[in-house]
Amino acid sequence: MNIDALVPSSIDGLMLGFVYGLAAMGLTLIFGVMRVINLAHGPVIALGMFAVYLIGTQFGVNPYLGLIAVLVLGLVLGIVMYFVAVHRVINAPELTTLLATFSVNLMIIGLGTVVFTTTPRAIDMDLGAFRTGAITILGTKVVAVLIAIAVTVGLYLFLYRTRVGKSIRAVANNRAAAELMGINTTGVLALSFGIGIMLAMTSGGLIATLFSFTILAGGVYELKSFVIVVLGGLGNPTGALVGGIVLGLLEGLTTIFMPVGWVPIIEYGVFVLILLIRPTGLFGAR
């Protein structure tokens, strides 16, 4: 056990937590609006990584500017995915939508391994670092946190302050009633799916500036997203950010007290326990 590592590890965990939270937000938004667990979440995150990487290497665009293109790309991809895989089975039992999104997962992974192979890639970014004593904070992490916060605030404003955002929340609340009030529910569902995918791809793009990655790298973050979503309450986007921070801190702190290998046991243990004790999440209403 190393007390000196306490502060740096928790700062590190905290910062990663914001990025994890952003990834989970995409998953939870989709679930909240249409009760669909998107099993293509991981590959979509990986696509975000590759999008930023390719825009950077092919056109020489700064990764952070590339993220703007990724936002648009994610929205379009999400809407296409919705109409291809989800729309027809939106009212079917969970199993059907789980398998439909899983088939998208297989297709992305299948094509991705052919096109990109599984060689690890990395984006070479150096924004310097801030150092005092044992604490080192990388510039790239600070930017990632700021972007994650900006996207979250943007999502919040969109959902609570705009007319479209309000109709998304209305559809999440009661689709039939929303439809009776003249809301185009198909459009809203497609848009929500698009935003969910957009958030996942954006977080992937941010992760790519921090760690090396392959097309399979999304799987880890998909599992983390499940844990976070349950921590914050399924279907609750703001809860996801808090859940992400909790998970990040948990990761940072447990590594001090026990070998790194035990961290996943704690994570998944907490995950199953929370599902059993408080399925609405730590901060869930009702």
Place this chain on the structure above:
Amino acid sequence: MKRTWPQSFLWLTLLIIVAIALIPILIDSASLREDLFLTLMLVILASSINIIMGYTGYVSFGHIVFFGLGGYFAFFLMLNYQVHFVLAALASGVGASVFAFLLGIPVLRLRGAYFALATIGINEAVRSFVTNFEPFGGAVGMFFNYAVYDAYGGARNALWFAYYAIVAVALVTVAASFLIKKSKFGLGLMAIREDQDTAQVLGIDPTRYKVLAYTCSAFFPALAGAIFFFKNGIIEPGPAFALLRSIEGLVMVMLGGYGTVTGPIVGAVVYERLRAFLITNPNFSSLHLFIAGLLLLVIVLFVTAGVVGWLRQRVPLLRRYLE
């Protein structure tokens, strides 16, 4: 005739499996034996998932956890205590069932998506635990010395032995799946699937039924795991708890027909043949995952009932005969 038909159907199904399983023995073909071994193993996995998912309506995403645990229990007993393989496999089946029983009581209270997520969490938690659990060899896993196979007449005979074992377990699994479906217990499970609250009002104890179904569905994959890793001679956490294989099991059940007895068998055979074809075909080998995904999407969107379910819908006559 009508009354005895379901039983005859079961015997017919078992007879077909036995007849096919005899082929590699008669022509002494090791490669065909390996193909059938894998297919029968998937039949066991898919049929077991079908008990909890098809009959009861609880989607167990992490069902592979029982396969892995069964493999580990049996391997541990054989390696450290020189327990005979058959005994070790049975012990591992009972062990996995006890685990499922204890786990099922709290977890099966969750419904729908929450249950599915919890089973993923359980599989990942167990996998990380085993990766760090030194008696099970940690991340490296465990492996046999070839001398272990001497008790079974050498390594070559052990492979045949494992094949007989998987055939036997597959037969028992299919029979169990059939008997459960045709019993009062099975009717109770299907009532829970259709509407749990109504079932409860009608006097079915959902917790008891569900936990029992989960316990049954854990037993057979554990046996399959024990046999598979006995044959392999090596067990590692990654292959033992591979979430992808678990989801493939769900795909097989969907492909063949959710809630039917023959569906998982048909699904497992078709999926395995298709994958073998795609992997070995030079034009498709790199795209096999993509094609599998596309096929799954088409089935999920357009043929929701699966092959057997579709046949039953289209040909009313078959509804009386095909289970």
